[in-house]
Amino acid sequence: MWRKRIVGVGIVFLLALSVLLGRLIQVQLVETYHFTKHNINLVEASVQQRSQEMELDNGRGTFLDKNGESLTHQTKAVLILFPFLNKMDWDSKKVADIIGTSEYNVENSILDAKDPVVFGGKEPLELTSSQMSAINQLKIPGVFAAEKKFHINNNIAEQLLGITGQNEEQLQKRYPDRKLAGSTLIGLTGLERSFDEFLLPDGESKLVYHVDAKGGPLFGLNVKYVEPGNPFYPVNVRTTIDTDLQEMAEKLVDEQGIKKGGLVLLDLEDNSVAAMVSRPQINKTDPYQTDGVNNYMLKQQIVGSVFKTVIAAAAIDNKLDDDNKQYDCSRKINGNPDPNYQHGMLNFTESFAVSCNNTFGTLAKELKEIDENLIEEYAEKLSLTSLVGWQGSVFHSADFQQFNGEEKGRVFLNEEAKKDKNYVALTGIGQHEVRVTPLAVANMMATIAKGGTKESVQVVSDIQYKNGTTFFSFEKQELDGEQISPYTASRLQKLLREVVTNEKGTGRWFQDLPYEVAGKSGTAETGVFQDGKQLHNKWFAGYFPYDKPRYALVTVNLDVFSDEGGVNQLFAEMVKGVYEEQQKNAQ
Numbered sequence: 001m002w003r004k005r006i007v008g009v010g011i012v013f014l015l016a017l018s019v020l021l022g023r024l025i026q027v028q029l030v031e032t033y034h035f036t037k038h039n040i041n042l043v044e045a046s047v048q049q050r051s052q053e054m055e056l057d058n059g060r061g062t063f064l065d066k067n068g069e070s071l072t073h074q075t076k077a078v079l080i081l082f083p084f085l086n087k088m089d090w091d092s093k094k095v096a097d098i099i100g101t102s103e104y105n106v107e108n109s110i111l112d113a114k115d116p117v118v119f120g121g122k123e124p125l126e127l128t129s130s131q132m133s134a135i136n137q138l139k140i141p142g143v144f145a146a147e148k149k150f151h152i153n154n155n156i157a158e159q160l161l162g163i164t165g166q167n168e169e170q171l172q173k174r175y176p177d178r179k180l181a182g183s184t185l186i187g188l189t190g191l192e193r194s195f196d197e198f199l200l201p202d203g204e205s206k207l208v209y210h211v212d213a214k215g216g217p218l219f220g221l222n223v224k225y226v227e228p229g230n231p232f233y234p235v236n237v238r239t240t241i242d243t244d245l246q247e248m249a250e251k252l253v254d255e256q257g258i259k260k261g262g263l264v265l266l267d268l269e270d271n272s273v274a275a276m277v278s279r280p281q282i283n284k285t286d287p288y289q290t291d292g293v294n295n296y297m298l299k300q301q302i303v304g305s306v307f308k309t310v311i312a313a314a315a316i317d318n319k320l321d322d323d324n325k326q327y328d329c330s331r332k333i334n335g336n337p338d339p340n341y342q343h344g345m346l347n348f349t350e351s352f353a354v355s356c357n358n359t360f361g362t363l364a365k366e367l368k369e370i371d372e373n374l375i376e377e378y379a380e381k382l383s384l385t386s387l388v389g390w391q392g393s394v395f396h397s398a399d400f401q402q403f404n405g406e407e408k409g410r411v412f413l414n415e416e417a418k419k420d421k422n423y424v425a426l427t428g429i430g431q432h433e434v435r436v437t438p439l440a441v442a443n444m445m446a447t448i449a450k451g452g453t454k455e456s457v458q459v460v461s462d463i464q465y466k467n468g469t470t471f472f473s474f475e476k477q478e479l480d481g482e483q484i485s486p487y488t489a490s491r492l493q494k495l496l497r498e499v500v501t502n503e504k505g506t507g508r509w510f511q512d513l514p515y516e517v518a519g520k521s522g523t524a525e526t527g528v529f530q531d532g533k534q535l536h537n538k539w540f541a542g543y544f545p546y547d548k549p550r551y552a553l554v555t556v557n558l559d560v561f562s563d564e565g566g567v568n569q570l571f572a573e574m575v576k577g578v579y580e581e582q583q584k585n586a587q
Contacts, residue, residue, distance in 0.1 A: 052209050054080050054116040057149040059201025060185055061234040063161055065243045066461070068468075072161060073149050077127040079119040079135065081110045082142035082209055090140050098134045099125060116207070118148065144207060156246045159278040159295035160459065162190020162404065163287055175200075189293055191460065193404040195237050198463055198471075202233040232465040239460050240272035248577045249275040256566040256573075258557050261538075263570060264297050264442040265578075266457065266552040268543070270476060271446055273459040274551070276439075298389075298406040300435035301558060304524030305355045305506075306539050307379075307430030309444065309492065312352055313484055314378040315363050316491045318370055323347040329354065333361030333425045343504070352495045353502035355521060357429045364428025365421050372418040375427060376411045381484050383454050384436045385409040388443040390456045390474055402460050402474070409436035430524060441541045442554040445519070448496065449549035452489035454479045496520055497546055507540065509568050514579040516546035519553075519571075526559060535559045538567045544575055551578060 063071045079099060085092075096103040099119070109119050118124045127135070132145035155161065168182040180200070187196035245265060253262055262277040282292040315321045329343035329351060343354050351359035367374045379385045389403030413433040417423040426432035439457060447454040455478050462473040484492075496518035500507040506521035519542020528535045538557040543549045553574060557566040 052082055052084070052116055054082075054118075054144075054146075054148075054207045055204055056146060056207065057205040057234070058185065059204040059234050060164070061195070061199035062149075062236050063191060064236050064238045064464075065241045065246075066239065067243070068238060069243060071152075071157065071239065071241065071243070072155050073151055075147050075149050076124060077129070077132050077145065078124045078148050079127060080116055080144045080146055080148070080207065081106075081113075081119060082116045083110050083113040085110055085142045086113075088141075090143065091138065094138060095135060095140070095143060098131055099127065101125075116209075124148075124150070142209065146207060153284070156243070156250055157241055157276060158282050159293070159297075160190055160241075160273070160276045162192035162194075163188050163282065163293070164192050188287075190295065190404055191237065191239070191402070194400075194402055195460070195463070198235055198237065232467065234466060235471060236464045236466070236468075237460055238462050238464055240267065240270070240274065240458055241276075242267075242274045244581055245578065246275040246277075248581070249277045249574060252570055252573045252577065253277045253279060256557075256570045258566055258570065260291070260296065260558040260560075261556045261566075262297055262438070263553065263555045263574065264438050265574065266442050266446050268446055268449060268549050268552060270461075271443075271455040271457055272461070273457060276459075295405060296556075296558065297438045298403055300407045300409060300437060301556065302431070302524040302526055302537050303434055303436045303441065304430040304522035304537060304539060305357075305360075306441060306520050306522035306541050307384075307434050307436070308352065308355065308360045308428070309448075309496070309520050310375065310378050310382055310384065311360045311363050311367070311428050312348075312495055313382060313488055313492055314367050314374050315348070316488050317378075317485070318367065318374070320363055320366055321348045321491070323349055327351055327356060327359040327362060329356035329358055331358050333357050333429065334422075349495060349498055350502070352520075353498045353505040355499075355506050360428045361425035362428075364424050367428075368418070368421065368424045372424075375424070376418075377482075378484075379409070379411050381454075381482050382444045382447060383479055383481075384440050384444055385411060386440075386479065386481070388437075388440050388457050388479065390458045390460075390477060392477060394472060402458065403439070406439065407437055409440055410434070430522060438554045438556050441539070442552045445496075445541050445543045445554070446552040447484070448489050448492045449518075449543040449552060450489075451486045452484045454481075454483050493518060493546075496542060500542075507542070507568075510542075510572055510575070513544075513572060513575050515544040515575055517542050517544045517575060518546045519543065521568075523562070528559065530561075533561055536562050536564075538564070540567045540571045542571070544578075 062073050065071050092106045093103045096106045110117055127145055135143065135145040164185040165188050166183055167186060171180060171184055171186055184201065187193040187199065249263055249265060258279050260279060262279050265275040266272065267274040276297050278295045278297050280290060280292040283290050287293045326345040326347060329341065329346045330338055332338045343356060346354065346356055364375060385408060387406055387408055389401060389406050391399060391401040394400040411427060411434055412418050417433065423432050427434055443457055455476060458474055460474055463471040465471050499505045499520055500510050500517050502508065507519050510517045519540055522539035524537040526535045526537060538560060541554040543552040553571060555567040555570040
C-alpha cells in the first residue's frame with residue numbers, strides 16, 4: 001500500500017515539475033517578449049522593476065504641414081531629474097545657475113516625485129544647446145539634458161488629424177499578425193486612423209537608469225539611451241495643410257460664432273486641402289462625449305440652393321437655359337405667392353443670381369420629363385454623390401482612403417421620388433432628400449473653376465522616413481466618371497460670378513473684396529424645430545480669384561435659425577485673409 005502511495009506522490013510530483021518546467025519554458029523561451037494575450041514583454045517588465053525611465057519619444061509617427069513643420073508634436077530640449085536625487089547629495093546649485101533659476105526651485109521639483117520629472121512640468125523650461133552641454137558635462141547621476149517630444153495640446157485641424165487611444169481589442173483586430181504591446185496607441189479617427197498602419201511605433205526612445213530595491217541609483221552604471229533599432233522610424237506624414245491659413249481659418253470660424261459647421265479651403269494648384277475647420281471642438285477629456293469628434297466637413301448635410309448649380313448644369317446641356325424665357329419669382333415652387341421674396345419675372349441668369357426657387361423647381365420638373373435620371377447624373381458629374389477624397393492603391397492596400405469617415409452624397413432616397421414632380425421640384429432647390437458633404441461642394445466649385453476637370457482631393461502629399469527621404473508619394477488623380485464639358489463649365493462660371501455682381505444677387509456682399517469672387521449661397525430647411533422655430537443650414541460656396549482661380553472655399557453654419565448669419569462674413573473674412581497672406585508671401 002505504502003509503495004503505491006509513494007508511486008502516486010512521485011507521479012504527482014513529476015507532473016507538477018513538468019507543469020512548472022513547461023511554464024518556465026513558456027516564460028523564458030517561447031513567450032518572453034509577448035506573454036499572454038496582452039503581449040507583455042517580460043524582459044521589459046523585469047527591467048522596469050529595477051529601473052526608472054523617462055520616455056523621450058513614444059515612437060508613433062508625426063503629421064507635418066506642407067512646409068515640413070510638425071502639426072501634432074514639438075521637440076524641446078529639457079532638464080530631466082530622477083527622484084532618487086532626494087536621497088543623495090548633489091550639486092543642485094550648479095544646475096540651478098546654469099538654467100537661471102533658484103536652487104530651491106530645482107530641488108522642490110522632485111521633492112514628492114516617484115518617477116523622473118521634466119523641470120517646469122506642463123510648461124517645461126527649454127534649454128539652449130550651451131545649457132544642455134553644461135548640464136551633461138556635470139555628469140551628475142539622475143540629472144540629464146535631453147530632447148523630448150511633447151504633444152501639442154491645442155493642435156490645429158484636430159478633427160482632420162484625428163485622435164489616438166489605447167484599445168487592445170481593436171489593436172488585435174487590425175494587426176493580428178503583428179506583435180504589439182497592448183498599450184500601443186492606435187488611430188481612432190481622422191488621418192490618425194487612415195494612416196495608422198504607417199504611424200505605428202517600431203519602438204520608443206527613452207532614458208533608463210537602473211536603481212536598487214529602495215529606488216536608489218546603482219552607481220557605476222551609466223544612464224542608457226534606448227531607441228528603435230530601425231533608424232528610418234518613426235515616419236512623418238506630410239499633409240497639404242498651410243499652417244498660417246489653418247490658424248486663420250480656426251480663428252475666424254470662432255469669431256463668427258459658428259457652433260456647428262466650419263469651412264473647407266482647397267488649393268486648386270494641386271486640388272489639396274489648405275485648411276479645414278469643423279466645430280464643435282473635440283472634448284479633450286472625453287472625446288466621444290460630444291459631437292466634437294465628428295468632422296462635419298466630411299458628413300452629409302442638407303445643402304439647399306447651392307444644389308441649383310447642378311440643375312443649372314443640366315439645364316445648359318439640355319437647352320433649358322434660354323434667357324428669353326421668364327419665370328415668376330414672386331411665387332413659390334407650388335405656385336402660391338411668396339411672402340418673403342417678390343422678385344417679379346426673371347430669366348434664367350437672373351433667377352440663378354437671386355436664387356429663385358420657382359425657376360429651379362420648374363427646371364427640375366422639365367429635366368425629369370426629359371430623363372428622370374438626369375439630375376442624379378449631373379450631381380455625379382460634379383462629384384457631389386461620390387467620394388472625392390484621394391483613394392487608390394498604397395502597397396498591399398488596393399482601396400486606401402486618405403479621408404477617414406468621408407460620406408457619399410445622394411440626390412434621391414428611392415426610385416419612387418424621381419417620378420413625383422413635387423419631390424423633384426423640392427430636389428431642384430436642394431431640399432427633400434438631397435445630402436452632400438462640404439468637401440464635395442468645395443470640389444464641385446474647384447471642378448467648375450478648372451473648366452470641368454474633376455480631380456480627387458488630397459490632404460497628404462507624401463509619407464517620409466525619419467531622415468526626410470520619401471517613403472511614398474500621392475500623385476494627382478482624376479476622379480472616375482463623366483465630366484461636364486468646358487462649355488458648360490464656362491457658362492457656370494459666368495452664372496456664379498453673376499451671383500456676386502448682380503445688384504440683387506445673393507452674393508452681392510462680396511463685390512468689394514480684394515479678390516473677385518464667384519459662388520453660390522444656400523439656405524436649407526432642416527425640418528428640425530427648436531423653440532417653435534425651424535433650424536436651417538446656411539452655406540456659401542465659391543472660388544477666387546475669378547479670372548485666375550487659385551482657391552475654392554465653402555463656409556457652412558449648421559442647425560441655426562433663419563435670421564442667424566455667419567457664413568457670408570466668414571467667407572468674406574477668409575478671402576481677405578488669404579489675400580493678405582499672399583501679399584505677405586510675395587514681399
